[in-house]
Amino acid sequence: MATSAGSGVEVRSLEAKKGKGLYAKTHFKKEETILTEAPLVCAQFSWNELYKYEACEFCLRSLETAEEMSRRLTNNPSLVLPHPECCEVDSSVHTCCPHCQVKYCREACRVAAWDRYHRVLCMGASRDDSKHPLAMLQEAWRNIHYPPETASIMLLAKMVAMVRQNPDPSAVLQKFSQFVQTTVNENEQIAHKLLGKEFQTQLELLQGLAREALYHDDVQQWFTPEGFRSIFALIGTNGQGIGSSSISTWVKNCEKLSQGEKEKEEMDKFIDEMYEELDKEAGAFLNCDGSGLFELQSTCNHSCTPNAEINFLHGDHTLTLMALKDIEPDEEICISYLDECSLERSRHSRQNILRENYLFNCSCQLCLEQADEPDETSEEEMSEGDEEDEEEG
Ligand SMILES: [Zn+2]
Ligand SMILES: [Zn+2]
Ligand SMILES: [Zn+2]
DSSP: OEEEOSSSEEEEEETTTTEEEEEESSOBOTTOEEEEEOOSEEEEOHHHHHTTOOBOTTTOOBOSOHHHHHHHHHTOTTOOOSOGGGOOOOGGGOEEOTTTOOEESSHHHHHHHIIIIIHHHOOGGGGGOTTSHHHHHHHHHHHHOOSSOOOOHHHHHHHHHHHHHSSOHHHHHHHHHTSOOOSEETTTTEEOGGGSGGGHHHHHHHHHHHHHHHOOGGGGGGSSHHHHHHHHHHHHHHOEEEEEOHHHHHHHHHHHSOOOHHHHHHHHHHHHHHHHHHHHHHTTOOSEEEEEEOTTGGGOEEOSSOSEEEEOOSSSSOEEEEESSOBOTTOEEEEOSSOHHHHTSOHHHHHHHHHHHHOOOOOOHHHHHTTTSOOOOOHHHHHHHHHHHHHHO
16 A cells, blocks of 8 residues: 655555555655655754753744854854854744744744644743743653753643644544554564653653643543553654754855855864864754654654665755665665664664664664674663663662
8 A cells, every 4th residue: 555645755554564664656866855844743852942042933943143053052252153144044033922932933933833732832921930830841851851852742742732722633633643653562572762661650750740731631542641651652753853053054055155265265164163162062962953753754764774864954844855875766765763873883782772762673684684793782882871870870
């Protein structure tokens, strides 16, 4: 069975894997865009927001100018960026919710947020009240999930609000039901990392707070213990990371400037030095970060030798799926669920990460080829494991 999904691709049901897969219908050349997609729902990460990475509440577009953002992140208030015309941030079109003052990059985003979920979630004048149920839910979440963040409880809150606000709740529930939401891979008996025994108490705490903040009869099935676990697994396994930054947009535009050789050299030097400073002060935290649920992207299976990758080239939550090699019609389009660093690790390490986070045993081409390798854990993973143990203990 196949569902049509735009011009170049189709979603197919895969009996063997009891899941779906995204397949090419036409040829794609290396580096060609396969598709672009906006999420069904997305949310900024909680710590990221708390640390003043200012982003549009609806589309995650970075709201600081490149200069403001680079001053904050390098901790250098007198830093001046050349070519301010390369910064695309236009604060004159920024707007905010008149009730709670949460910020949007433009009126269209404010309206879309209000129409879809913000009517239910708007905290009005209580936005700074730490005893507001939504504030308590977010605080509890932050205490469980320290950076680097991989999911957001606000994604769950927005999903509930979307069902509650829609005149046809069952249609929205139907949309969310297409995402895999098994808490345990029944074939292989793998439980999601966030749903393990060690998180049992925190999960109960979150469920209680979520109920207080968001419960409604239309979504009662998400507030039973099993329902809550499954919706939690849904955002954990399907949530796609989203990153935006005014700085990287500025850099991209600077690279397009027609400049003389010498100017170009100077500019490159300036950018390199700025990134060194950024790296020193902010480390890996350079973006407005969040996660979202994408209907088509979520049908894309993992491979340790992927033929496509995901980028955010529009400065907001719009995802671009790009071919990493030439792709033939009928070929499955696969991305890597692992970051570049994890992808370099041993088969054993890669499979552990995939099992804990995505609940499957990888049987991609590369894993099959390496099946005879001994089960060695990469050194990086060992040291990371130690850190985790320390945090918990
Ligand atoms: Zn926006
Ligand atoms: Zn509001
Ligand atoms: Zn693999």
